[in-house]
Amino acid sequence: MIFKHIPLDRVSWITTGFLGITLFLALTAAPAYLIMHGMGGFMAAMFAFYMIATGLSITLGYHRLYSHLSFGAKWPVRFFVLIFGAAAWENSVLNWACDHRRHHKHVDHDDDPYNINNGFFFAHMGWLLFKLNPEPPMDNVNDLRKDPWVRWQHKYVHLIAVLVGFVLPMVLCGLYYQSWTAALGGLLIVGILRTVLVQHATFCINSACHYFGGQPYSTKHSARDSWVMALVTYGEGYHNYHHEFQHDYRNGVKPWQFDPTKWSIWLLSKIGMTYNLRRVSEAKILLAELTEARRRLEHGVAFCNSKPLTDAAKVKLQASLDYLHQKQEELATHYYQVQKGVTERVEFSKSKVRAWRRDIQHSLDHLDQVVSRFRAVRA
Template sequence: MYRIPFDRVNWTTSSFLIGTALIALFGLPVYLYHYGANWFLVALFFFYLIATMMSITVGYHRLFSHLAFKAKLPVRVFTLIFGACAFENACLDWASDHRRHHKHVDHDGDPYDISKGFMWAHIGWLMFKLNPEPPMDNVNDLRKDKWVMWQYRYVHWIGLVVGLIIPSALGYAWNAYHGLDPWIGALGGFLIPGIARIVVAQHCTFFINSLCHTVGRQPYSTSHSARDSAVMAFLTFGEGYHNYHHEFQHDYRNGVKAWQWDPSKWTIWTLSKLGLADSLRRVPDSKILLAEMREARRKAELHLEEIRQQQQPGQCQRASDKVHELVEKLAANYHELENAIAERVQLSREALNRWQNETRGIMREISRIQLLTPA
């Protein structure tokens, strides 16, 4: 029978995670039943949620962990302050864990290794210390940033003051100004933009490690468990295109197509237009398409293999011959693009679209071909 390793429990983190969840699940409904919520508290909740989540996705993740762009001081300080309000540890620790996640994804060195189970990847890795703490030897570049080190020293104080005391004080002031009981306002500020927002933001982040390695498609690679999902992108402020992200981790975009929901990408782009960010890193479209074509070809080869295995001796060869022909076409296109990239040929948007449409057309055709009945 499975036994909880109590001697390895991280009591501080576990108490915080369980305590805040219990307050949000039970304390908040009691408060709302008795006192309701005014628009000010709701607006404050959304302001804090967006500021916190964006500080994690734009700041902790894309800026500090992946160096996907360069940001001016106000952006770095803002994301470090509101990142602290997520209570997901200091940016330095977060980036160290995250860099190891990318380096060892789905294997032992990955702190939130999905192969150890959904709950482990979601929250278990924070609640238990099953493995010895690895040295933080992969964030020496960040140690040179004095603001990162300032946040590292005071992260819990910053989170407490900016993430809990200030919203409580604002709730107090709002009620006092409107002639209502200020302490009820303070409690509302503590519960709604404070605790409830922390719980929502934390689980949205944890989803990236659990659901984004479980639910969705793998258009760029199946060499790791990361997946692309529009629903997850919505819940994670754009981080749900995680298959793309694991394939091209230094790109400032996660949702790379025009229609994909990636508010973190739009924020970084807007900051660059305002002169607050620069050196945005993008993977060339041709390389992205090459990854898609490689994956399409691999899936087509698998389909061909399946058809061949189902085929009985003497059965009509038409289905497998047709799929074989299409697989050859995919391979030829793939090599053509690969050579063009290697020879640094300038590829127009039209040429790339043509390759893309042809690949999709072939894949549609292949998916329609099943084993034919004997002739």
């Protein structure tokens, strides 16, 4: 019996029921409605607005503003993210930030509420289905508790979620199309389907973003950078960077990286709605990249040296290994230069930073070539 292994006394029935029923309706009733009735322009616009408003309220509001204090925001922004954040059905900002701050502090360990070492499903949504025993104290959000609006949202979060998340789209679609069927569509598509999509996008940050992708800034934790995940998580997919520099308002720190949350914060700062945007210095970021690149090179060279080779194979590979050693030394020189720059707070020119980055990339590309050549020779 599979149920024998589930601690039924600890199941959080309301959360489990809500997640289960909305997911079931999103997979059955919502597509059935779309096939039978389609979606008019107004409903499509409402759906798009709600996807963006509730999604960004979580990433920009719950996450980067309230959990990490990575920028300041005027009251219209704070009010908006509290209302539409509630409509994303991810509990109050106090609860959310409390869990998230514990996640950063204890990442990959027992006190991490969505510890990826307990498996992909646990980190995705399994952790929500069971109550913790005993419930950890909410002692890491005292700064947020001082805000009366945050306390107000915490008190009425479920009422706001029902009214703004479900009732409002139902009423607006019903009134616009003057039909009960359209009201049902508003509830199913803009209310329920949208809630499920935004929730699972958030869940992916805790599961997939600790599972798939590269680790250019640090391998001290499981967080990963993935542009694919960035596409579905409003830019939160650059999670390796985020765990390394959690107080930076940017997650996709490179100019070409897809991070609509970062763009929104920046645009809002241009009209005075957000301020004090916190950025990590370019030198510190480069130092993290250099540390990681050097670690990978060292690891690769050690791997090649650890396996016995025939004399002929050694001759074939020696030149590549020598080149790799040379690259290692070059990166070490850059590293000490940048480290000195960080301690003395020197700003490096853009062209210099670009050149160093190019060198890191060349070294890593070369490493990949040598290791695959090594594997081929051995095979």
